[in-house]
Amino acid sequence: MEYDGKCSPTIRTRTIMPLIVQLSDTHISRPGQLAYDRVDTSTFLRQAVTAVxxxxxxxxxxxxxxxxVDHGQAEEYALLQELLAPIRDIPLFLLPGNHDNRDTLRHAFPAQPAWMASGYAQYSVPLGPMQLVVLDTVVPRRDQGALCPERLAWLDETLHQCRERPTLIAMHHPPFRTLIDGMDDIGLLEGAEVLEAIIQRHPQVQGLISGHVHRHVQTLFGGTRAVIAPSTAHQVALDLSPGAPLAWTLEPPGILLHAFTPQGRLVTHQITTLSFAGPFPFQ
Ligand SMILES: [Fe+2]
Ligand SMILES: [Fe+2]
Structure with missing residues (x-):
């Protein structure tokens, strides 16, 4: 449906509260290279961009x-930028994961909002009437994540400053156990309890979005909804048996659309990035 300039309730709602698309774990490799020798992450991202x-x-x-990206290399970030070009008119907000390199990322995307002075990729930006607060959970050269006292103190102060605004927190490592042991072992291993206490003190936080697990997973965390997005490429195999070996699959990938009601309530939709027929009218 195209915007026809008339103020239907749907259109009016959207102009008040922002629509945020979440992509995660794009894992772009150097041109021509496949992740795990099997996954064409660039083609998957092209499909995700088409879905947007x-x-x-x-x-x-x-x-x-x-x-x-897959190895934190400049060539990979250059390809990522190229793949995202068709949607460059939409404001883009990035944060690093364990496969990224903070400095190379910063150099490749200089227009990103200013980070913490100490170099962590943490920032807070207004999106219409709400606030997006980005956290950096990276521990260089480690798969697991951490939030040190400095990063957590910044979050506490930042949430205090935007206490009147519905807020969405974004980070890479989810702060809760998913019951996929292999991923939980490389989850947020430091700072999760303090993070939960901080969120509990700031009821304007409407949601916490993350990645890393390559599956759509949800739980409650600190009284707010915590959501993990699927990867735009390969997924982590679903096996909740204790100590199950970690594996990946080519289950259909997806992205998430986060919308906010006029009351500031977060509503999340998962969207396939595969092509499909329709929509067809019900009549
Ligand atoms: Fe990943
Ligand atoms: Fe990760």
Missing amino acids: QRLPQRPDAVVITGDL
């Missing part, structure tokens, strides 16, 4: 929650 373009409403922001 075919949304009936233009999103107000695209957030990519880490593992943007």
Whole structure:
């Protein structure tokens, strides 16, 4: 549906509250190289970009929650930029994952919002009437994540400053156990309890979005909804048996669309990035 300039309730709602598309774990490799020798992550991202373009409403922001590239290399970030070019008119917000390199990322995307002075990729930006607060959970050269006292103190102060605004927190490593042991072992291993206490103190936080697990997973965390996005490429195999070996699959990938009601309540939709027929009218 195209915006016809008339103030239907749907259109009016969207202009008040932002629509945020979340992509995650794009894992872009050097041109011509496949991740794990099998996964063409560039083609998968092209499909994800097409899925963003075919949304009936233009999103107000695209957030990519880490593992943007596979090895933190400049060539990979250059290809990522090229692949995202078709949606460059939508404000883009990036954060690093364990496969990224903070400095190379910063150099490749200089227009990203200013980070913490100490170099962590943490920032807070207004999106219409709400606030996006980005956290950096990366521990260089480690798969697991951490939030040190400095990063957590910044979050506490930042949330205090935007206490009147519905807020969405974005980070790479999810702060909760998914019951996929192999991923939980490389999850947020430091700072999760303090993070939960901080979120509990700031009821304007409407949601926490993350990646890393390559599956769509949800739980409650600190009284707010915590959501993990699927990867735009390969997924982690679903096996909740204790100690199950970690594996990946080519289950259909997806992206998430986060919308906000006029009351500031977060509503999340999962969208396939595969092509499909329709929509067809019900009549
Ligand atoms: Fe990943
Ligand atoms: Fe990751």
